[in-house]
Amino acid sequence: MSLSSHPPEAGGRRSVRVELGERSYEILIGAGLLQGTGAEMARRLPCARALVVADETVAPLHAPALLASLERAGISAALHQVPAGETTKRFSELERLVDRTIAERLERGDALVALGGGVVGDLTGFAAGVVRRGMHLVQVPTSLLAQVDSSVGGKTGINSPRGKNLIGVFHQPSLVVADTAVLETLSEREFRAGYAEVAKYGLIDRPDFFGWLEANWRAVFAGPGRAEAVAVSCQAKADVVAGDERETGARALLNLGHTFGHALESAAAYDPARLVHGEAVSIGMALAHRFSTRLGLCPASETERAVRHLQAVGLPTAIREIPGPAFLADELMNKIAQDKKVQRGSLTFILTRGIGQAFVARDVEPAAVAGFLAEEITAGPA
Numbered sequence: 602m603s604l605s606s607h608p609p610e611a612g613g614r615r616s617v618r619v620e621l622g623e624r625s626y627e628i629l630i631g632a633g634l635l636q637g638t639g640a641e642m643a644r645r646l647p648c649a650r651a652l653v654v655a656d657e658t659v660a661p662l663h664a665p666a667l668l669a670s671l672e673r674a675g676i677s678a679a680l681h682q683v684p685a686g687e688t689t690k691r692f693s694e695l696e697r698l699v700d701r702t703i704a705e706r707l708e709r710g711d712a713l714v715a716l717g718g719g720v721v722g723d724l725t726g727f728a729a730g731v732v733r734r735g736m737h738l739v740q741v742p743t744s745l746l747a748q749v750d751s752s753v754g755g756k757t758g759i760n761s762p763r764g765k766n767l768i769g770v771f772h773q774p775s776l777v778v779a780d781t782a783v784l785e786t787l788s789e790r791e792f793r794a795g796y797a798e799v800a801k802y803g804l805i806d807r808p809d810f811f812g813w814l815e816a817n818w819r820a821v822f823a824g825p826g827r828a829e830a831v832a833v834s835c836q837a838k839a840d841v842v843a844g845d846e847r848e849t850g851a852r853a854l855l856n857l858g859h860t861f862g863h864a865l866e867s868a869a870a871y872d873p874a875r876l877v878h879g880e881a882v883s884i885g886m887a888l889a890h891r892f893s894t895r896l897g898l899c900p901a902s903e904t905e906r907a908v909r910h911l912q913a914v915g916l917p918t919a920i921r922e923i924p925g926p927a928f929l930a931d932e933l934m935n936k937i938a939q940d941k942k943v944q945r946g947s948l949t950f951i952l953t954r955g956i957g958q959a960f961v962a963r964d965v966e967p968a969a970v971a972g973f974l975a976e977e978i979t980a981g982p983a
């Protein structure tokens with residue numbers, strides 16, 4: 602079951618390097634790595650002290666092992682806890698974390714350590730990017746989504762009531778430690794949501810990976826295929842980020858499904874009872890495929906194949922599957938107008954010509970998007 606160019610080293614660990622000149626870093630992937638995080642940090646960073654950030658769910662499960670590992674490595678560490686959930690990506694939590702970091706007298710050479718999913722990673726990364734104009738950041742991702750996507754690439758930030766991720770900075774981590782064993786405590790729903798970002802890499806430009814996922818997704822969910830899926834995903838993201846760190850071009854491809862997805866998340870007020878990020882991305886990717894087919898860009902059979910796989914793993918693929926009040930096309934269009942890919946007021950979408958053939962489409966006609974959304978809301982597949 603091997604597809605990655607990063608087979609396990611002795612001890613079962615894999616590593617992927619993000620090539621960014623003097624800001625290059627390693628992503629370490631494997632079961633049981635949490636306990637060695639302190640030693641890996643001590644080997645690479647000058648830091649004497651660290652502040653570990655975790656949400657209220659992850660902290661009791663995994664912070665003790667991480668704190669013990671830091672202590673063994675001679676790094677003095679404290680724990681900062683935040684509420685779980687997307688609404689933690691807000692100014693008041695950023696302020697609380699920044700204040701704690703300064704109060705603990707962490708120096709520029711010390712580290713903030715994000716132990717958690719993408720919410721903790723994005724919030725902690727933002728704080729690390731701005732306190733003392735940039736401190737070390739170590740990502741210890743604990744959700745599938747964070748291991749394959751958010752811990753890598755240096756996008757950090759919080760949400761605005763007007764839209765998702767509208768406030769933030771690019772700040773690369775110094776190290777990423779993805780312990781696949783910690784995924785054992787993740788809920789099935791969150792694992793599945795994270796899988797949407799795994800499938801995304803296949804849909805963007807890795808058709809072989811998509812085929813592998815179609816054949817092996819059960820092994821990814823059950824365990825034996827996990828490290829392979831994480832390694833291929835991290836390599837896919839590392840390649841894109843190395844080529845376009847600040848999204849002036851090709852990095853926008855990583856936004857497949859996100860223009861629609863972010864609008865849905867924001868319009869749903871980030872209510873996890875309605876949808877979480879990975880589910881929004883799954884619906885967004887299905888919409889991007891159907892919209893591409895409607896525009897005559899993508900054969901219907903390719904769209905059907907993409908949607909069929911997302912449905913096979915149990916992910917939602919239509920707006921009407923989101924519980925709660927109906928969405929309004931106008932409200933979604935207002936959110937889409939705030940998307941960070943908008944240039945001179947024109948909409949940019951990631952569209953596709955087929956599996957693994959996504960492309961950046963500029964100047965997409967707003968009326969075409971609005972009409973498509975109105976149909977998806979009222980008459981789209983349930």
Ligand SMILES: NC(=O)c1ccc[n+]([C@@H]2O[C@H](COP(=O)([O-])OP(=O)(O)OC[C@H]3O[C@@H](n4cnc5c(N)ncnc54)[C@H](O)[C@@H]3O)[C@@H](O)[C@H]2O)c1
Nearest residue numbers: 658685718719720743744746750751756783786787791878
């Ligand atoms: N910066 C980026 O490049 C990037 C990429 C993708 C997504 N994101 C962001 O990431 C966020 C979504 O991340 P997420 O899906 O990890 O959400 P999350 O951080 O909210 O984690 C999901 C849930 O799983 C719990 N959890 C995490 N790890 C666990 C574990 N090992 N055991 C038990 N529970 C665990 C958390 O407490 C939370 O309740 C969104 O805000 C999204 O915008 C950022």
Ligand SMILES: O=C(O)C(=O)C[C@@H](O)[C@H](O)[C@H](O)COP(=O)(O)O
Nearest residue numbers: 750754756765766852855856859941
């Ligand atoms: O790393 C990227 O670039 C991505 O687009 C990855 C996405 O999965 C992620 O959700 C990201 O936060 C979205 O970026 P945004 O710039 O649209 O906020």
Ligand SMILES: [Zn+2]
Nearest residue numbers: 798859878882
């Ligand atoms: Zn995403």
